[in-house]
Amino acid sequence: MKTDIILAGVGGQGILSIAAVIGEAALCEGLCMKQSEVHGMSQRGGDVQSNLRLSDRPIASDLIPLGGANLILSLEPMESLRYLPYLRPDGWVVTHSEPFVNIPNYPDMDRVNDELGKLPHKVTLDVERIAREAGSARAANIVLLGAATPFIGISYAQIEEGIRRIFHRKGENVVGLNLKALRAGMEAALPFPAKA
Amino acid sequence: MGKYLFLGDEAIAQAAIDAGLSGVYAYPGTPSTEITEYIQTSPTAKTRGIHSRWSTNEKTALEAALGMAYAGKRALCCMKHVGLNVAADCFMNAAMSGTHGGLIILTADDPSMHSSQNEQDNRVMGNFAMIPMLEPSSQQEAYDMVYDGFELSERLGYPLLLRITTRMAHSRAGVETRPPKEQNPLSFPADGRQRFILLPGLARLRFKALLKAQEAFTHASETSPYNQYFDAPDKTLGIIATGIAFNYLAENYPEGFEHPVVKISQYPLPRRLIERLADTCAEILTLEEGYPVVEEQLKGFLGKGITVHGRLDGTLSRDGELTPDAVGKALGKEISAFYAVPEVVEQRPPALCAGCGHRDVYEALNEVIQTYEGAKVFSDIGCYALGALPPFRAIDSCIDMGASITMAKGAADAGAFPSVCVIGDSTFTHSGMTGLLDCVNEQSNVTILISDNETTAMTGGQDSAGTGRLEDICRGIGVEPEHLRVMTPLKKNYEEMKRIIREEIEYRGVSVLIPRRECIQTLKRKHPAKQ
Known part of the structure; x- marks a missing residue:
């Protein structure tokens, strides 16, 4: 298997926790992994992205080539569009639907939605609302991960194991809430057309 | 021993611990910061008593690392690429003295300037100093290079420059670790005075020795498993x-x-x-x-x-x-994207956090500064450099660590008025104090704001060397007590802040204003419940 994922969002939203869970799951599965992160200045509310590469063979580059990503996973709708040149023609975009507005010139959401609408394979969900309904407003990123589970190339059970390992230090309650958030995201994404 | 998912920085840190490191010396700087942080939080490093406190700047860090290596132990000194400019005096001369215990100097370069003001390639510096260099292609190689590097440094008798770039520092991959080694015992070089006293007569001999050592360095490269x-x-x-x-x-x-x-x-x-x-x-x-x-x-x-x-x-x-x-x-390959970036996507630059004290400093400062024609505000390296962006557009320069104070001095010398500068607390102790002494010695007409958030914020909230002692430091340097004024940057204090700033601009001499309020990020971390 080989899955290239671009994680996108705004500094401070928590894309790196998603990467950590997938990374842990990949490690359990014995897969090779490379994940490049953004630290430093851009974390102060700027656009951030992480390249996450999984494969059952050794991976050369830390960066995903243009047109190479199987999946863009984004916590912000406009940010999901920023990395489209990296998406394969058959790749999926899974994104939070609600904008994070911290710039004065944030575009009209109808225009953002029009662009998302043009993509053949996408899942857009209000992951914050789903997270609140699932009992943990802070687990929006895990809801998003849940929605993306069909496209990662790692079994759902293994992703659950990743969550257990990442959150076990914070106690059973936190593990439970995140597992619930994962499932809520997975189920919310079911009505979207399955992977061709 | 085992297989771990490590950032390049973490792989280097763990390798150094496993290789019998006795001390890491560093000043925070993206993308090198996580190496020292990893050692600071490592239980093994704690048990082994490995030194890991932050240094005041890269020069003090490298000198201390050289001292530890002089005493026979293995030392690591980490910095971002521009940090090597600060440490260059020691760096060039450590190549002359050579080392006794293993010494690895790490430079984390930042091509494309993700978090830096230039993209200098410190392999040029390595060539300049004529010491061996290592440049890993993978996290595993970074681990192995450090694990074996201290021995290589000891065998050759010279420090090594380990050069990584942002993608290596901040990318994670599986890394196989190796069995831990003991630390070196305390010992001193037998020919220490011939090597470490670089008076001209001895230095000439050392330079000849360095030139001759190139042969051994090249041989090491030719037989290296990494080439x-x-x-x-x-x-x-x-x-x-x-x-x-x-x-x-x-x-x-x-x-x-x-x-x-x-x-x-x-x-x-x-x-x-x-x-x-x-x-x-x-x-x-x-x-x-x-x-x-x-x-x-x-x-x-x-x-x-x-x-x-x-x-x-x-x-x-x-x-x-x-x-x-x-x-x-x-390579002549056809590279093309299927999708383009839609026009609707706007730039999203970083910004000062909501609730950050620097915001209040700039709000108040801007209001005062607008009433002076030709006023210049020299600034420095840190979060507050984001004051360059809207809505503040408050600063006129950001060059290198500490340059705000000395540029303000030079501009004042040239006749500029008001000549104001904004520097952070950590940057002030890193390289601002000496410039302040210049100002005091000449009674330069400058107004210096040390925007004190009691941490090294831009790199993630590391200790700041002068926390709690900035007034003492300024008084010690000779700032007049009546022109050393502390304030709390909050909206409710704007009128008072503006009055003080104006009074001190009007004072024809050195004024130091210290707006002090803890970084909102470190505060949140201490009190997560308040979020």
């Missing part, structure tokens, strides 16, 4: 790929190389490997993350009129970090 020759059928082109560029090359040949390749991860250049490539191939392409260092060396090195492609002839862009796509294009 490799990969043969391939198509000899119309030979490729030299250094450090992480090797990965981008491999990404473009998933089924194996088509052209012969020399992978370089240890310097000086492995002469024999390169001559073999030059003898077999019609032309050479150099792939380097950073400056065309090898490319320039090759021109003089080969002297055979062989064509060398790279960043100098435009095959690759002269600036910016490499990507698999840039390398693919240089």
